[in-house]
Structures are given as structure tokens and as C-alpha cells.
Amino acid sequence: MVNAILFQFEEYDRKIFWTLIFLGMSALLLYVYFLGISVVAVVAQKVAERELGRMTAQVAVLESQYVRLDGDIDLEFAHESGFVDVVVPQYITTITAGNMLTLGDGVSGRDTAGEAVGN
Numbered sequence: 001m002v003n004a005i006l007f008q009f010e011e012y013d014r015k016i017f018w019t020l021i022f023l024g025m026s027a028l029l030l031y032v033y034f035l036g037i038s039v040v041a042v043v044a045q046k047v048a049e050r051e052l053g054r055m056t057a058q059v060a061v062l063e064s065q066y067v068r069l070d071g072d073i074d075l076e077f078a079h080e081s082g083f084v085d086v087v088v089p090q091y092i093t094t095i096t097a098g099n100m101l102t103l104g105d106g107v108s109g110r111d112t113a114g115e116a117v118g119n
Helices: 002-072 075-080
Strands: none
Touching: none
8 A cells, every 4th residue: 555655656756846847947948038038129229229310410411411402492493494483373272162161262362471471
């Protein structure tokens, strides 16, 4: 009877031992896996920060070029480039007359600056 109990205990002991070995190895593998992912994420963040710094510097250069070139554009430069002054402005709308909401006949009697026309 004692031998049967001892044999049964040894059998459970082996199962517990191998289960603990399996769980320990699984925990170790998961630790190495997550550690590797963390290292890759840190390296990717450093690369992204470096790229962001490079792009920020490039944007600053482009903005300074824009400000410098914007100062060179004036009415004389526009005329030299072939642009002409608009004598009578024409306004374009994408709304058809049938879809436009108006009061009365639809003529407001005001120009684009909001002042009365013809006075």
C-alpha cells in the first residue's frame, strides 16, 4: 500500500516537474520575444525622431525661401511675367440659377464690397 502511494506521488511529481519546466521555458521565451519587440520599437522611434528633425529643417529652409521669393513679387514683376490688370472683374459660380436661394428677383443691388451700386 505504501509502495502504491509512493509510486503515485512520484508519478504526479514528474508531471508537476515537467509542467513547471514547460511554463518556465514558455515564460523565458515570451520574455525574450517581448524584449526584442521593445528594442525594435525604441530603434524605430529613434529613426522616426531623426527623420522628423530632418524634415523640420527642410520645412524651415523651404519657408525661408518662400519668404525671400515672396518679397520679390510685386505688380511690376507680374506685368513683366505677362499678367495684365483686370478691367472688369467677372465672377464665376458653380451654382445654377435654378438652385440658388434668392429674395425677390435675386438682385441685391450691392457690389462685392457691400456698398450700394448706382448711388
